[in-house]
Amino acid sequence: MTLVHVLRECPDALRADLRRVYGLDLDDLETGRLRVGACADLVANLPAGSMTWRRLDVAAAWTPVEYMLAVQVDQMNMWMWGNADPKKRGSKPxxxxxxGRGHAASRDDGTTGSDGREHRVRAIGVQPMTLGEFSRWRAQRFEDARVEESRPLAGNT
Structure with missing residues (x-):
């Protein structure tokens, strides 16, 4: 994703994110106080959940916490559906x-973007579980064993 694309699609969200995250103004780019390359680096490394990512509907639009909450809602819906009367419960939720799902649908094989580069997509599947299993799962302590950066590197803008 290029700086030009972001400036064309959502300049207002970018302006707000630059102020909120870095304390900079987009006008600094026009006055020459902020170099284009530096601005592109800052934009490429905006944190997950930024207004810019939300407006562009990319996977980084949600924070990891929001993804985990969505998984919990999906799990609870599956649990309620699985424990309902099979004759009355309706279709699977x-x-x-x-x-970011809208952009993935336009790819040929789901792994190659329009720029020709491969994109790794991590999908979290729904797994039915009992309420006791869900409570034990939520009570456990989670630690990051391996951290992978999912945003593009500064030189790939």
Missing amino acids: KPLPRP
Whole structure:
């Protein structure tokens, strides 16, 4: 994603994010106090959940916490559906929509973007579980064993 694309699609969200995250103004780019390359680096590394990512509907539009909450809602819907009377429960519940799905549908094989580069997509599937299993799962302590950066590197803008 290029700086030009972001400036064309959502300049107001970018202006707000630059002020909120970095304390900079987009006008600094026009006056020459902020170099274009530096601005592109800052935009490429906006944190997950930024207004810019939400407006562009990319996977980084949600924070990890929002993804985990959506998984919990999906799990609870599956649990309620699975424990309902099979004659009355209706069709299987659909998972909540996630951001960035509109862009993935336009790819040829789901892994190559329009720029020709490969994109890794991590999907969290729905797994039915009992309420006791869900309570034990929520009570456990989670730690990051491995951290992978999902945003593009500064030189790839």
